[in-house]
Amino acid sequence: MCLIEQVNRQCQHLKLSSLTTALPELLQQAETNELSYLQYTDLLLGHEVKTRNDKRLSANRRKAGFPIEKHLESFDYRHQTTITKRQVNQLLDFDFIDNRHNLIFIGPPGVGKTHLSIGIGLKAIDAGYKVLFVNALSLVETLEVAELKGELKRKSAAFVNLICSLLMNWATCP
Amino acid sequence: MNKQGNYNLFQLINALYEYRSIILTTNKDFTAWGEFFVDENVAVPIIDRLIHHSKIFMLGGESYRLKQKTNT
Numbered sequence: 560m561c562l563i564e565q566v567n568r569q570c571q572h573l574k575l576s577s578l579t580t581a582l583p584e585l586l587q588q589a590e591t592n593e594l595s596y597l598q599y600t601d602l603l604l605g606h607e608v609k610t611r612n613d614k615r616l617s618a619n620r621r622k623a624g625f626p627i628e629k630h631l632e633s634f635d636y637r638h639q640t641t642i643t644k645r646q647v648n649q650l651l652d653f654d655f656i657d658n659r660h661n662l663i664f665i666g667p668p669g670v671g672k673t674h675l676s677i678g679i680g681l682k683a684i685d686a687g688y689k690v691l692f693v694n695a696l697s698l699v700e701t702l703e704v705a706e707l708k709g710e711l712k713r714k715s716a717a718f719v720n721l722i723c724s725l726l727m728n729w730a731t732c733p
Numbered sequence: 734m735n736k737q738g739n740y741n742l743f744q745l746i747n748a749l750y751e752y753r754s755i756i757l758t759t760n761k762d763f764t765a766w767g768e769f770f771v772d773e774n775v776a777v778p779i780i781d782r783l784i785h786h787s788k789i790f791m792l793g794g795e796s797y798r799l800k801q802k803t804n805t
Contacts, residue, residue: 638800641793650788661755661787665762669796672758679756695769699734702741711741719748729759729769 577610578603616684623680623690623726631678639671647675651682656723673728680726688723695729739775750782757783 563582570578578585585606589599636644655662662679664672680690693701705714718725734742749755759766763780767773 635797638797639792639794642790646790655788656754659751659754659786661757661783663783663787663789664756664758664792665789666760666792666794667796668760669798670792670794671797672760672792676756676758698745699738699742702745703738706737706741711744715745715748718745719753722753724754724756725749726756727758729757729761 575607577607581606581610616687619684619689620681623684624692625677625680626692627677628681629674629677630681631675634671634674634678641666641670642675647679650679651686653683653686653688656683656688676726676728680724683724689721690724690726691718691722692726693728695727698727734770736771736775739770739779743775743779746779746782751786755783 566582567579570576570582585599585602588594589602594602631647634647636642650662654660662676664676666672677692680692683690702711702714705711746755761768763784766776766780770776770779
């Protein structure tokens with residue numbers, strides 16, 4: 560068995576899946592840049608860590624269940640003047656999540672409440688937090704179903720344990 | 734929302750209270766939250782836990798959806 564196959568097998572054994580595919584390219588990089596042994600080790604491990612991190616974040620984004628991806632970058636502060644960019648940016652250190660505080664956006668339909676909250680939610684995921692988006696009405700339904708099955712306690716515990724921040728959309732027909 | 738629904742929701746909010754963050758959006762002022770529930774009295778303990786330790790942003794202005802409509 561040639562050495563590269565053996566390395567690949569060992570990567571698979573250790574579940575370093577990203578290295579298996581990237582190894583030829585990384586070796587090439589090391590050759591062309593004449594990396595030291597330590598630099599090459601850093602390159603290999605760095606690649607695996609980054610790939611795993613990206614995977615985790617995209618899984619978290621999927622699990623968050625946003626109905627639509629709305630980014631803060633596209634929020635129009637010229638149209639919505641009752642909140643400033645600075646106020647929003649201040650929230651992005653996520654002290655509020657670390658201190659278990661809530662954010663509440665109140666306003667008539669169409670002023671950007673959901674856009675802001677989803678934008679903040681996406682940034683929180685990028686920062687490593689877990690977020691879940693729920694509609695208040697469907698949340699009540701989910702809880703009702705769980706309650707009928709006698710699983711309300713388990714369901715609530717799952718909510719509480721799996722998330723850092725619950726994004727709740729609470730709207731009603733006038 | 735029926736009585737059991739109120740109770741379930743209260744249980745969840747209570748479990749999250751001071752343990753996890755909630756980002757909440759609503760188009761009704763808290764004073765009008767009684768409309769969501771069977772009566773005002775069940776709304777109070779839920780609102781109480783939501784607004785304790787919270788940053789509240791009152792957003793105003795006209796609807797961007799409406800504006801898009803009128804611009805075209």
